[in-house]
Amino acid sequence: MRNYFKIVTCFAFVLCTMGVYTSAVFSYSxxxxxxxxxxxxxxxxxxxxxxxxxxxxxxxxxxxxxxxxxxxxxxxxxxxxxxxxxxxxxxxxxxxxxxxxxxxxxxxxxxxxxxxxxxxxxxxxxxxxxxxxxxxxxxxxxxxxxxxxxxxxxxxxxxxxxxxxxxxxxxxxxxxxxxxxxxxxGTATPTPTPTASTTPTILPTATLTPTPTASVTPTPTPTTSVTPTLPPTATPIPTSSPTPMPTPTGCENESILASPGELVLKSGEDGEVKVTLIPIEGCLPEEGEVVTAKINKSDRKRISISPRSATTDVNGEAFFVITAKNKTGNAKVKFRYENLKDTVKVKVIK
The missing domain is CATH 2.60.40.4060 (Reeler domain)
Structure with a gap:
């Protein structure tokens, strides 16, 4: 009876230990x-x-x-x-x-x-x-x-x-x-205030007093009378008018490009797709924008996509991986950013 009790006690301890170990292993999922x-x-x-x-x-x-x-x-x-x-x-x-x-x-x-x-x-x-x-x-x-x-x-x-x-x-x-x-x-970008235009100030024209003609005493040799030279009239100097600085407009992405546009994959093979957000002219690519990927329900037997959404890097690019499944045929992946869309065609072969 005593031995039986020892066996049962030992068995219970082993089960408890296994339970703790299993819990520790699987809890991290x-x-x-x-x-x-x-x-x-x-x-x-x-x-x-x-x-x-x-x-x-x-x-x-x-x-x-x-x-x-x-x-x-x-x-x-x-x-x-x-x-x-x-x-x-x-x-x-x-x-x-x-x-x-x-x-x-x-x-x-x-x-x-x-x-x-x-x-x-x-x-x-x-x-x-x-x-x-x-x-x-x-x-x-x-x-x-x-x-x-x-x-x-x-x-x-x-x-x-x-x-x-x-x-x-x-x-x-x-x-x-x-x-x-x-x-x-960083610092928040302030809204620029337009600079008011200034009306130029015209300087008044200077009043000139002519220099009188000097009297010339006649001599045996005739002397030519000298005509006085008057200073030129001063030209008005306008005050420069500051040029108003234009208010910058917000930069936006005007199009989306997924490349390559077509993929041919064997069953079990992966293909990488780069999705680029193209900003309007004069703007830099935007980092941290979220691009999503979607596969039609009928095409999910042929391909899978990972991740389902990705954020753009400093170059305005996001990356996805398309994996071909066992079923052959044609499929499509649609990439979207706000109201911009592009599609990649995928052909799965054996």
Whole structure:
């Protein structure tokens, strides 16, 4: 009886231990513990620590992990910040993001835009949810960051850690990445005030007094009478009128271009598409603009697109990856920015 009790007790302990281990392994699919971005405030900790996803050296994978955000901000402004993977083909992905000023103090707060992300209670961190981790291939997460309402020590640095997971439900065989991006405080552009035009002031014409002719005493040799030379009349000098400065107009994007316009892909093959927002003449490309991609329901058996939305970089460009599935035939991907649209045709072959 005593031995039986020992066996039951041991078995219960093993089950309990396995339950704790399994819980620790699978809980990260719904987001890692806050404080794993690799920032100084986190003591540079990531999920690559001992006992976690440490099969490989940090940043040793072949994927590209990146943060897309504007290069400057205004106090209290809300910006779009996107964290993404490219050149990846694993089944699961995750991330965690924070922002610190130059004194390594938390700066601003994060907010969610969909069910793909979640924030800490104080808004200092944002990370993936279970839904957000279920992105295969290239993955991306869109977030909102509200800048501090009062000035902080420049610059603000975004710190992100990403997990490129194989999806086997364990902590083994996954790659961990880190990346940073800096933004600096800018100034709001004031509305220019037109300069009033000034009426020129005309100087009065000077009154000239002629010099009288001198009397000449006759001599045996005739002397020619000298005609006095009068000074010229002064020309009025107008006061210069300042030229009013024109009020600058807002820069807008006038067209969208997706290239290449056509792709031929074999089943399982990927193709990259670059979408460029073209501004009106005289304007620079806009960074941080959101471009969306859509596939018709009937074409989803042939192709997939990742990410579903991406933000433009400093060149006004956003990048997407189209993956061909097993069903052959023709399909289309529609890219959109506000009221601008462009389409890429895709032919899937064996």
């Amino acid at each position: 719904s987001g890692p513990p806050f404080g794993r971005t690799g920032s100084p405030a986190d003591n540079f900790k990531t999920c690559n620590d001992t006992g976690c996803h440490n099969s490989f050296v940090l940043n040793s994978g072949s994927a590209k992990f990146s943060i897309s955000a504007p290069s400057s901000y205004i106090l209290g402004e809300t910006l779009s910040v996107t964290v993404s993977f490219s050149n990846s083909n694993t089944l699961k992905h995750g991330f965690e993001l924070s922002a610190l000023d130059a004194n390594n103090k938390y700066a601003g707060t994060f907010n969610t835009v969909d069910n793909q992300t979640q924030t800490s209670s104080d808004g200092n961190y944002i990370e993936h949810t279970s839904a957000g981790s279920s992105q295969s291939g290239n993955a991306s997460w869109n977030t909102k960051w509200t800048a501090p309402s009062s000035e902080v020590q420049n610059p603000v640095t975004f710190y992100a850690a990403g997990n490129e997971a194989n999806g086997d439900g364990s902590r083994d065989g996954d790659y961990i990445y880190t990346i940073t991006k800096q933004v600096s405080i």
